[in-house]
Amino acid sequence: xxxxxxxxxxxxxxxxxxxxPEAGRTAFNIRMMVRKRQFQxxxxxxIPWYCTSCGACTLRCPRDVKPSEVVIDxxxxxxxxxxxxxxxxxxxxxxxxxxxxxxxxxxxxxxxVEKAGVExxxxxxxxxxRLLFTCCIQxxxxxxxxxxxxxxxxxxxAGYEFGVLGEEEACCGNEIxxxxxxxxxxxxxxxxxxxxxxxxxxxxxxxxxxxMNALRKEYGDLGIKVSHYTEVLARLxxxxxxxxxxxxxxxxxxxxxxFLGKQNGVFEEPRSxxxxxxxxxxxxxxxxxxxxxxxxxxxxRMFFEVEETKGPRNSEVxxxxxxxxxxxxxxxxxxxxxxxxxxxxxEKGQIVKDLSEILMEVL
Amino acid sequence: xxxxxxxxxxxxTQEEELRIVDDGRRVDLSKVPxxxxxxxxxxxxxxxxxxxxxxxxxxxxxLGDAESDDVLRRAIAMGAKDGFLVESSDxxxxxxxxxxxxxxxxxxxxxxxxxxxxxxxxxxxxxxSVGGILAAKLGLPFAxxxxxxxxxxxxxxxxxxxxxxxxxxxxxxxxxxxxxxQSGINEPRYVSIMGIKKASKVERKVFKAGTYxxxxxxxxxxxxxxxxxxxxxxxxxxxxxxxxxxxLLGILKEKGVYQ
Amino acid sequence: xxxxxxxxxxxRGVSMSYALVVAEVRRGFFEERNLDTIGLARLLGKExxxxxxxxxACGSDDLSDAVIRAQVQETDFLSPLNMVRxxxxxxxxxxxxxxxLFTGSSSGIELASYAAGALNLPLITDxxxxxxxxxxxxxxxxxxxxxxxxxxxxxxxxxxxxxxSFKEQAVSKGAPAAxxxxxxxxxDPGRSFVEYVEEEKGAIDITKADFLLSVGRxxxxxxxxxxxxxxxxxxxxxxxxxxPVIDKxxxxxxxxxxxxxxxxxxxxYFAMGISGAFQHIAGMKDSECIIAINKxxxxxxxxxxxxxxxxxxxxxxxxxxxxxKG
Numbered sequence: 001x002x003x004x005x006x007x008x009x010x011x012x013x014x015x016x017x018x019x020x021p022e023a024g025r026t027a028f029n030i031r032m033m034v035r036k037r038q039f040q041x042x043x044x045x046x047i048p049w050y051c052t053s054c055g056a057c058t059l060r061c062p063r064d065v066k067p068s069e070v071v072i073d074x075x076x077x078x079x080x081x082x083x084x085x086x087x088x089x090x091x092x093x094x095x096x097x098x099x100x101x102x103x104x105x106x107x108x109x110x111x112x113v114e115k116a117g118v119e120x121x122x123x124x125x126x127x128x129x130r131l132l133f134t135c136c137i138q139x140x141x142x143x144x145x146x147x148x149x150x151x152x153x154x155x156x157x158a159g160y161e162f163g164v165l166g167e168e169e170a171c172c173g174n175e176i177x178x179x180x181x182x183x184x185x186x187x188x189x190x191x192x193x194x195x196x197x198x199x200x201x202x203x204x205x206x207x208x209x210x211x212m213n214a215l216r217k218e219y220g221d222l223g224i225k226v227s228h229y230t231e232v233l234a235r236l237x238x239x240x241x242x243x244x245x246x247x248x249x250x251x252x253x254x255x256x257x258x259f260l261g262k263q264n265g266v267f268e269e270p271r272s273x274x275x276x277x278x279x280x281x282x283x284x285x286x287x288x289x290x291x292x293x294x295x296x297x298x299x300x301r302m303f304f305e306v307e308e309t310k311g312p313r314n315s316e317v318x319x320x321x322x323x324x325x326x327x328x329x330x331x332x333x334x335x336x337x338x339x340x341x342x343x344x345x346x347e348k349g350q351i352v353k354d355l356s357e358i359l360m361e362v363l
Numbered sequence: 364x365x366x367x368x369x370x371x372x373x374x375x376t377q378e379e380e381l382r383i384v385d386d387g388r389r390v391d392l393s394k395v396p397x398x399x400x401x402x403x404x405x406x407x408x409x410x411x412x413x414x415x416x417x418x419x420x421x422x423x424x425x426l427g428d429a430e431s432d433d434v435l436r437r438a439i440a441m442g443a444k445d446g447f448l449v450e451s452s453d454x455x456x457x458x459x460x461x462x463x464x465x466x467x468x469x470x471x472x473x474x475x476x477x478x479x480x481x482x483x484x485x486x487x488x489x490x491x492s493v494g495g496i497l498a499a500k501l502g503l504p505f506a507x508x509x510x511x512x513x514x515x516x517x518x519x520x521x522x523x524x525x526x527x528x529x530x531x532x533x534x535x536x537x538x539x540x541x542x543x544x545q546s547g548i549n550e551p552r553y554v555s556i557m558g559i560k561k562a563s564k565v566e567r568k569v570f571k572a573g574t575y576x577x578x579x580x581x582x583x584x585x586x587x588x589x590x591x592x593x594x595x596x597x598x599x600x601x602x603x604x605x606x607x608x609x610x611l612l613g614i615l616k617e618k619g620v621y622q
Numbered sequence: 623x624x625x626x627x628x629x630x631x632x633x634r635g636v637s638m639s640y641a642l643v644v645a646e647v648r649r650g651f652f653e654e655r656n657l658d659t660i661g662l663a664r665l666l667g668k669e670x671x672x673x674x675x676x677x678x679a680c681g682s683d684d685l686s687d688a689v690i691r692a693q694v695q696e697t698d699f700l701s702p703l704n705m706v707r708x709x710x711x712x713x714x715x716x717x718x719x720x721x722x723l724f725t726g727s728s729s730g731i732e733l734a735s736y737a738a739g740a741l742n743l744p745l746i747t748d749x750x751x752x753x754x755x756x757x758x759x760x761x762x763x764x765x766x767x768x769x770x771x772x773x774x775x776x777x778x779x780x781x782x783x784x785x786x787s788f789k790e791q792a793v794s795k796g797a798p799a800a801x802x803x804x805x806x807x808x809x810d811p812g813r814s815f816v817e818y819v820e821e822e823k824g825a826i827d828i829t830k831a832d833f834l835l836s837v838g839r840x841x842x843x844x845x846x847x848x849x850x851x852x853x854x855x856x857x858x859x860x861x862x863x864x865x866p867v868i869d870k871x872x873x874x875x876x877x878x879x880x881x882x883x884x885x886x887x888x889x890x891y892f893a894m895g896i897s898g899a900f901q902h903i904a905g906m907k908d909s910e911c912i913i914a915i916n917k918x919x920x921x922x923x924x925x926x927x928x929x930x931x932x933x934x935x936x937x938x939x940x941x942x943x944x945x946x947k948g
Contacts, residue, residue, distance in 0.1 A: 080550030083440075087882055089553045095557070097375050097398045102881075102904055105378035141900040142922055183556025302901070305882040307875065339900070343866060348417055374781055376764040377908060390768055422817060456770070457911065459738065459745060477856035488763055490747050495702065495735025504812035505702055505736055508728045523819055526648070526728050529832065533816035541810075543732075547737055547830055582744035583779075586758050586771040597914065597930040606943040611913065612945065617786040618911050619655060619891045 005322035009063040010034050016057035016067045020048050021294040021314055026306050030057050030067045033196030037070055042193055048074045049085055053178045053299030054258040059290065062085050063194050064066040072300075080218050084179075091303040092181050099170035099188070099272035101303065109139045116149040118125065118156045122162030124199040130162045132203045132229075133215065135208030136171050137335045143342075144335045148207055150356035157363065158242040160232070162205065168195050172206075174259075189219055196222060205229050208265075209259035209334045210298065216264070228260055231357060234269035239274050245281035247363035253327035254282060255318060255341065256292035257334030270333050273355055277362055283327050290319070293318055293342025297336035315344035323348050364515075366410040367474065368402040369465070369481045369493070372431040376487070387587030390553040391422025396580050399434045404484025406544040410480050411442035413515050420444040422474070426465060428452050432567055439562040440554045446565070447474075451572035456488060459582045463495035467575035469501075478520070479541045483507055491543070498541035506534055507543030527619065638778065641666050642712060642719040643686065644705070645674040646729060647696055649818070652681045654785075659723045660685055661788030665752050668720050670724065672779050672799065673712060676697040689801045690716070694809065698727050702736035703810035709737055718778045734782045744774035750784040760926045765908075775864050826876045831860035832889045835878060836906070838865040840895025840918060840935055844940070847872050850894070854937040856946045864902045880905040894935035898923025 014031050028050035029175045036043055048071055057067040078084050086090075094103030105115040111119045112134070122130045132152065132323040155162055168292075173188035173287045196204070196281060203225045232307035236242040254274060260266045267289050276283045287293045296314050312320075318341055322330050332338055342352045364435035375599040382391045393551045410421045423438035423446040425431040435446030449468055455461050466473070479498075484491035491507070510531060511523035518538050525545050536542075600607045614622035641663035646653045663670040663686075673685040674704055675696045681688060692699055692708045699705070708720060722737065724730035726748055736805040738745035751760030752767070759781065767847060828834060835854045837847070854861045870877040881901040891909035896902065898914070898921055907926050908910070914927035915935045924930045931938065 034612075079553065079555050080557060082554060082558070084553050086550055087885075090885060091881070092553065093398075097396050098378065102900075103378065106396065107379065137900075142925075143900065181555060183558075183560065187556060301882075303881055305875070305878070313869070343899070374764070376767060379767075380762060381767050390763070457744075458735070458747075459742075462739060486765070489765070490745075491731045492738065492745055492747055494734035495732060496739030496745070497738025499702075499706070499736045500746045504810075505732065505812065507735075519814070524728065527832065529820075531819040533819055535816055537812045546851070552943050555886045580742070582742075582775050583746055584775065586756070586773055588763075589760075589765055589767055589769050589771060596926050597927040599924075599930045600929060604933070604938055605945070607933075607938065608942045610940070610946045611929075611931075614913065615833075615857070615890060615909070616654075618890050619785045620859070620888075622654060 004058060004165060005035065008039050008063050010038065010065045011063060011113045014060065015060045015062065016065075017200070019056040019060045019291075021052060021054055022294060025307065025310050026050050030071070031251070033074065036063060036065055036069050037074065039219060043074055045078065045083065045084070046307070048078065048178075049088065049300065049304045051299050052294050052301050053201075053294050054257075056258075056294070056295035059288045060260055072180050073109060074253045076180075077180075077183055079180045084125060084358040085304055087303045088300055089200040091178065092176065092184060095188070096172055098264055099191075100140065101171065102136060102140055104140040106170075107167050109134070109169055110164060112145045112148050113164060113166065113172040115145065118153050123165055123201055126161050128161045129198070129200050129202040131204045132162045132164050133169065133206045133211050134164070134205050134209050135206075135335050137339065138207055140338070144338065145331050147335060147354050147356050149352070150360045151207060154356065155259070155363070156357055160236060162242070164358055165195060166298060172211040172214040174210040174218070175298070175300055175302070177214070177218060178298070182301065193219060193222060195225060203227075205232050209257045209264065209335070210336065213259045213263055224274055225236075228264075228333070230260070230270045230273060231266060231326055233355075233359070237273060240256060242358065244362040245278055245284045248277045248362050249279040250329050251281045251283055251357070252329045252331045253285055253322045253325055254288070255285065255295070255330055255332040256289055257332055257337045258292065258294050258298060260288055260333055261292055270331075270355055273359070274331060277358065278360070281323050285321055285334060287321075292303070295337045295340040297314070297340035302336070315341045315345060316347070317351050319348040322350050329353055329358075364416055365476050366414060366419065366421045368406050368410045368421055368423050368438065369479070370407060370423050370425050370434045371400040371482075372427050372434045373424065373487045374401045374428055375407045375534060376553075379551070381589065382513050383588045384470075386394060386559045386569065388590065390588055395429065397433070398536055399437050400482055400485045402484060402486075402544065402546050403434070404482075404551045405548050406478045406482045407438045407441050407443065407478040408549050409512060409544050412549065413512070417515070422447065424449065424465075425449060426455070426461060426572065429498045436559050436562040437554055439565045439567075440558040441552060446567040446574055448567055448569045449572050449575070453543050455547065457583050458488075458490040459496055459583055460490035462493045462577050463579040464572060465493070465497055466500045467579065469578065472570070477513075477539050479539075480544050481541070481543050483543045494541050494543040497519065501541070504540040505542075506536055506537040506540070508545045509542045510548050512542075512548070592613050605619050612617045631644060638668075638718055638720040640669040640671050640688075640716065640719050642709070643670060643672050643678055643720065644721045645672050646725040646727060646732060647674055647680070648700070650678055650696070650730075650759050652679060653725060655725045655726070655727060655783075656882045657685075657789045657792040658785050659725050659761040659783045662749065662752060662783050663721070663723055664791045664793065665754060665788065666720060666847050667754070671716065671719070673708070674857070676803070682794060684796060686799045687795060690711040690800045691801060691803045693804060693806045697815035698809050699808070700733070701742070701813050701815065702732050702909065702945075704807065706737050706740040707807040707810070708804065708892050709741065711807055715804065722778060722780045724780045724782045734780050738780045741778075741863030743778055743780040744878050745780045745781045746772045746774060748784050749781045750787045761913070770801045780784075795919045796847050813945055826874075828860055828862045828877055828879065829886050830875075833857065833859040833860075833865060833887070834862045834879070834886060834888045834895060834909075835859040836864065836891060836893045837867055837873075838864040838893065838896030838902075840897065841867075842895075842936065844870070844872040846936055847913065849936070849943070856943060857892075862886070864896050889894065893923055893927070896923055897921045898926065
C-alpha cells in the first residue's frame with residue numbers, strides 16, 4: 001500500500017514530469033498523477049499503463065516521493081479490480097501458468113544451453129555455486145538466445161565457473177511487480193528464493209538489468225551477491241582473465257539501459273568493456289548515463305501500446321541520434337533495449353548489438 | 364436468476380511436447396502445467412456479468428480431480444457465489460458419461476437453476492458435447508457457439524451464435540436453457556493472485572463422483588493414443604507463381620475459409 | 623404417427639444397413655463440407671441416405687443412394703430440438719442406421735451432441751480419420767498434438783466429421799438418388815430462429831476473423847496496401863498487420879497482431895512480407911494454419927508456418943489476384 005506520508009511531501013515541482021520519457025508525447029503526466037493521489041481522485045484507466053518504469057522521476061525527485069512506486073500502487077488497484085488491458089492480462093496469466101510472460105513452455109526454459117557450444121552444468125553441481133540467471137526473453141526468443149550463449153562462452157574462456165537452473169528458474173518478476181500484480185510477484189519471488197536456497201547459491205550473475213534489479217533490491221536479503229554480467233566481464237577483462245585478439249574498427253554508441261544505469265548506477269563497466277576492444281571508437285549519446293533516453297520497453301510496455309502519441313518513438317529518436325553522430329552500431333546490455341531499439345534501428349540502417357555479441361566477434 | 368457454470372481444469376499443452384507412454388494407454392502430463400479452460404473463463408464472465416446487472420447468483424461446478432478446486436476458486440474470485448466440486452480422480456473421456464454423471468448430480472442434489480452455461484469445448488479433449496448432451500437429457504432448449512447474449516430475462520433468452528465466415532444468427536430460447544459460450548463473447552476480468560487467495564475463504568462443497576455413477580453408460584472406448592502423421596516443419600511450396608497460387612487456393616478451400 | 627408404414631426392422635431396432643448423413647444447408651447453399659460427411663459414410667460401406675430439408679438442392683443428385691426430405695424449413699431443420707424429432711422419424715420409417723453423421727461445423731456440433739443425448743447414441747466428434755479394419759475413429763486431442771483412436775460400442779453411433787478429411791471418398795454412385803419424403807414433425811417452440819446477422823463493417827475486430835491476410839514490413843511501402851485490400855476482399859479475408867506497418871500508419875492500430883496488439887487464432891493466418899519477430903509470433907502462433915510468404919528463406923516465421931513460399935510477397939499477391947479474377 002502507498003506510504004501516504006511520502007505522497008504528501010510532494011511539492012509539485014514538476015521535475016518528475018520534466019524527466020519523464022512519456023511526458024509531452026503522451027497524455028501521461030506523473031506530477032499530476034501524484035497530485036490526484038494526494039487528493040484521492042480517480043485516475044483514468046489507460047494512463048497508468050503508459051509508464052515505462054525508467055525510474056528517472058524517482059531519481060530526480062527532491063522530496064523522495066518515489067513517483068515510480070506511486071504508479072505501481074495505482075496499477076495494483078486496477079489489477080485487484082480485474083480491469084486491466086487485455087494484453088497485460090495475458091502476460092500475467094502466462095506468467096502464472098508457465099512462469100514467463102510469453103507463455104512459452106517452462107520445460108524449455110533451459111533449452112538455450114544446448115546451443116551454447118560449451119558445457120554448462122547445473123548450478124548445484126558447481127563448486128562456486130554461482131548462478132547465471134537468464135531473462136525470460138533470452139530463454140525463448142531466438143534473436144536474444146545468443147546472449148546467454150555468448151556470456152557462457154566468454155565466462156568459460158575466462159575460466160569463470162558458473163551454472164544454470166534450467167527449468168527450475170522462474171521469471172524474476174521485475175516487470176510483474178511494475179505491472180502491480182503484487183500477489184504474483186510474491187509467488188515468483190518465493191519460488192525463486194526457495195530454489196536458490198535449495199542449491200546453496202552464493203552468487204547470481206544476471207543477464208538482464210531487470211532481473212538484476214529484482215534479485216538485488218526486491219527479493220529481500222538473500223545473503224547472495226547479485227551482479228549484472230557487464231560488471232563481471234569488466235572485472236575479468238581488467239584482471240587479464242579475458243583477452244581479445246581481433247580488432248573491431250567500428251564507431252559504437254553505447255546506450256545506457258535504465259535498469260542498469262539510472263536505477264543501479266552501473267555506467268562505467270559497460271564502457272570499460274567497450275574501450276578494451278581494439279579499434280572500437282566509443283561514442284556517447286548527448287543523453288547518456290543518468291539522462292539516457294528510455295527505450296520504452298520496460299514497465300509492462302512490451303505488452304501495452306499507447307494509442308495516441310505525438311512524434312516518433314524513443315527508439316526511433318535514439319536511432320536517429322546514433323546516425324547523426326556517425327555511429328554504425330548501437331551497443332547495449334539489456335535484452336529489452338535490444339528488442340525495442342532494433343526495429344527502429346533497421347529503418348535507419350543502424351545495427352543494434354548486445355555487448356556480448358561484440359565481444360564474441362573479437363574473441 | 365440462478366446460473367450454473369461448468370468449469371474445467373485442463374493441461375496447458377499449447378507449448379508442450381507431449382509423449383505417449385504405457386504402450387499407447389496414457390499421455391504423460393506429469394510435467395505439464397494446468398490452468399482453467401479458456402472457454403470456461405468466458406462462460407464464468409458471462410454469467411457473473413448477468414447477475415451483476417439483473418441480480419441473482421452464479422454457482423460454479425467442476426467435474427474433475429481434487430486440484431480442480433483451483434478453477435472453482437478462480438470462478439469465485441470472478442464473482443461466483445460458491446463452487447461445487449464433483450470429485451473424480453479418473454479423467455472421464457466419454458462426453459456421454461460426463462454429461463450423464465452431471466445429470467445425475469443435478470437431479471440427486473436438486474440443484475436449482477434458471478440456466479446452465481458451459482464453454483463451447485474444453486482445450487484438452489475438444490469434444491464440445493457435454494453441454495448439448497446434458498441439455499437433451501434435461502429436456503431443455505440448447506444453443507452453442509454463443510457469441511452474444513442480448514436478452515436474458517425470466518422465461519426467455521435472445522442470443523447470437525457464431526456460424527462460419529463471419530455470419531451469425533439470432534436465436535430465441537425459452538428458459539431454463541443450456542448455453543455453450545464461445546470465446547470472444549466478452550473480455551473476462553483479470554483475477555489476481557491475491558483475489559484467488561481471498562476466494563479460498565468461500566466454502567467449496569465436495570461431492571464424490573461415485574455417488575452419481577448409477578446408470579452412467581460408457582459408450583465409446585479409447586483404444587489407444589497415437590501421434591499425428593509426421594509433419595516436420597513448414598511444407599515449402601515450390602515452382603512457378605501460377606502453380607503456387609493454385610496450391611494456396613486449394614489449401615484455403617480445404618481449411619474452409621475460401622469457397 | 624400411425625398412418626405411415628413403419629420399417630419392420632425399425633421396430634426391432636436392428637438392420638443398420640445404412641448411414642444417415644445429415645446435410646448442412648444454409649441459405650439454400652449445400653455446404654462443401656457435406657462431402658466429408660458423405661465421404662466417411664461411404665467408408666463405412668453402407669448405403670448412404672442423405673437427410674435434408676425439403677426444396678433445396680443437395681449438390682449433384684448422385685452423391686448419395688437416397689435422399690430423405692424433411693418437411694421443415696431450413697432454419698427449423700437446423701434447430702437441435704427439431705432435429706431429434708426428425709431423426710426419430712427416420713428411424714421409425716427406415717430402421718436404425720449404423721451411424722448418424724454431421725458436419726464438423728457450428729450447427730453440426732450442436733445437432734450431434736443434442737441428438738446423441740436425446741437418442742442415447744455413442745458420440746465421437748471431430749473425426750478426422752477412420753480405420754475400417756480396426757473399426758476405430760481418429761479424434762484430435764490437445765489441438766492435434768495427440769490423436770485418440772476411439773471405438774463406439776454397439777448400436778447406432780453419432781459423429782461429427784472434420785472438414786477436409788474425407789472429401790475424396792465422396793464419389794458419386796452414378797445413378798441419381800431416390801427421394802423420399804418424411805412425414806411431418808411438429809417443431810419445438812423452445813428454440814426459434816430469428817434472423818441472420820451479417821458481420822458489422824464498422825469496428826474492426828481481427829480476433830473474430832476466421833481468415834487473416836497479414837502484411838509486414840516486407841511489402842515495402844504504403845502504396846502496396848490498396849492491392850492487398852483488394853486481395854483480402856477477393857479472398858473474403860480480413861486484413862491485419864505486424865507492428866512496423868502499424869507504426870508507419872499504413873494500417874490502423876486495431877489491425878495490429880502481436881503482444882502489444884491483438885492475439886489471434888484464426889483458421890488461416892496468411893502472412894505476407896512478415897519476418898516473424900518474437901512479439902509478432904506470440905500474437906498468432908496458435909493459428910490453425912499459418913501460411914508464410916517471405917523473400918528471406920531464413921525468416922523466423924517459417925519455423926512456425928505450416929506452409930511457406932520463398933518469394934516476393936507483392937508479386938505473389940498480384941498473381942493471386944489474377945488467378946482469382948480470371
